[in-house]
Amino acid sequence: MALEKTWRWFGVNDSVTLSQLKQIGIEGIVTSLHHIPNGEVWTKEEIMKVKCEIESWGMRWSVVESLPVSEGIKTCSADRCRLIENYKRSIRNLGECGIDTVCYNFMPVLDWARTDLHYKDKNGAESMLFDYLVFTAFDIHILKRPSAADDYPQDVRERARVLAENMTDEEKEKLAHNIIVVTQGFINGTVGDVEDYKQLFLKYLEQYKDIDSGQLRKNLSAFLSDVLPVAEKWGVNMAIHPDDPPFPLLGLPRIASTIDDFKWIVEQYDSIANGITLCTGSLSAREDNDLVEFVKQLGEKIHFVHLRNTQRLNGRSFYESGHLEGSIDMYEVVKALLEEQKRRIRKGRKDVRMPFRPDHGLRILDDYNRKANPGYPLIGRMKGMAEICGLEMGIEKADKACF
Template sequence: MALEKTWRWFGKKDTVLLADLKQMGIKGVVTSLHHLPAGEIWPVEEIKAVRKKIECYGMHWSVVESLPVAEGIKIGSPDRDRLIENYQISLRNLGACGVDTVCYNFMPVLDWVRTDLHFKNRDGGESMLFDYPTLAAFDIYILEREGADESYPPAIRQKAGQIIATLTREQQEELAYNIIIVTQAFVHGVVGEGKNYKKQFLDYLKTYADIGKEQLRMNLSYFLNEVVPVAENAGVKLCIHPDDPPFPLLGLPRIAGTAEDFQWIWEQNKSLTNGMTFCTGSLSGRQDNDLVKMAEEFASRIHFIHLRNTTFLPNNSFYESGHLKGGVDMYKIVKILLEEQIRRKKVGREDIRMPFRPDHGIKILDDYTRIANPGYPLIGRLKGLAEMEGLQMGIERFLNE
């Protein structure tokens, strides 16, 4: 018995085909209705069409990643209840179609942030870097967000000034475009293409001017208590994705990045339907997060798993370092997850299936000739998948002897 082998597939625009996934031994596909904006109802007909396409290749739609939460829900806008009702209908429709796991996040404006999408490692591979002083340079000097200076300690402000002095106008524009547009375009980003994209982005940031951590928490609590009962009745498990990176940035609060955050989330609605996506890459963005302890403590609520690794750098920075190598003790975490699967079977839980996917990957070999979303190279992820499968096989053999 092992974690279910899944792969994130971006639909008809993905250069990795469903036939490719079948050859790779994938059992479950992780995908979304990417063409529908956040807040719209997912029709049964469209869900069935995607499910049928996947099943034609002998696989199944394992996880929705993601059913996006509209910004109006996050900020508690006047149309929040309408947006939540749409979300409830979509959950019912997914459940009726046999799709039983939904990954979502509650990150304001940006789903994730990296400052370098082409970070070279020692072997010549390419991954992604989050450099905190560079983000500060973007925030203070390129975006010119009001109050940005006060968001950073003096040492980071000094480094940001040094960085911006080395960047040409073209490099500054590329940095802004990557953060605001490129990393968000395939995850239901709120800002579209156009010459005024920086102003649009600033306007979205301003909607959170009076929303701190506590208010954002209250908005999440409201959302959970409206949608968890519906999901439970529909037979759908909800799994919130950790913030990436898991600390405040650009003046935006973060509420799903630490053990304390997740404990608070479980207290809002104690149903096991209210679960998490255990993303080792996102959670490891904080050096004070003990991922092994978090896996042990929250194992019963883990409905979906993202496995990848990071390596820390000075100044609150990090880069994506593949799947096995880095600061994450992948052996201990996978062992905890496999033991949780055994425990669920013993106590009679129905949700024994625990889907995981190799999250992101290092661009290597033929990846340089293929078109892919940032962080999603074919060969690099396939390498990570093979590493995770080998690690699981060894741990399973050990547990069974």
């Protein structure tokens, strides 16, 4: 056995086509209905258009990434009831169309954050960097979030001040635009490319002024209680994605960052449908996250896997280092996942595919001549896919040789 080989595809506007993905051995597609606004119902008609197109190339729609959770659900706004009902209808429609896995997140406002989208590694490949000091300068001196300075130690604040003073206006604008707009624009971001994007972003942050981690946990628990009975009934596994990065930013609470967070999440609703997306890249940005232990303790709830590596730097900074090399031992993580897959087979579980995708990738070679969303080059991800598949084969061969 091996984990199901999947690939994130951004629909007909993706520069990578389904025919190309078939050629490189992809078994399942990970995609979303990107044209449907957040909070609206995914109809069976729209779902089937995409599903049939994927299946016409001999692949399956393996995972929905993602069915976005609207900010109104996360904040329990006055519109929550309508948004929840629409979400439940979308889950039912997906289940009726035979799609059984949904990846979602509960991160407030900002899905993920990087400060440099064109960071060069030691080999000259292009990666993405999160520099905590640069982000601090953005928060305090460029975005000018009220009371932002209170969230940082004195020494960090002082270094960030010096850094900001030495940035040009053009550099400041580029940094803010990348963080607020560019990284979010292809994944149902809250703020579009508008003239007053920074002010609009601040308004979204303001919605969370009275929501701490305890309250956000209550809101997530309520979401799970509403949605999971529908998911169970229609055979859909829900898989929450970790916070990226897995520590507080912008004064916003983080509730899916550690193994204890995920233990709490799966305890909120006792069902195999209440599951997890294991994103090694996101979780590995924290030194205290043991990814192998994560699989051992929560393996039965892992419904989807993102495999990539990060290289941690000083003070919460890191860069994306590819798939095998970095701060985590990918061999041990993949080995633990394959052991979990074998346990499922022995138990007679139906969900033994355990779809994984090579998450993000280094921009290399012909990737520089292709248009792609940040983190999603063709050649770099294909290299990552080949590395993970080779690792799987080596683990399986070594395991058989021991008996």
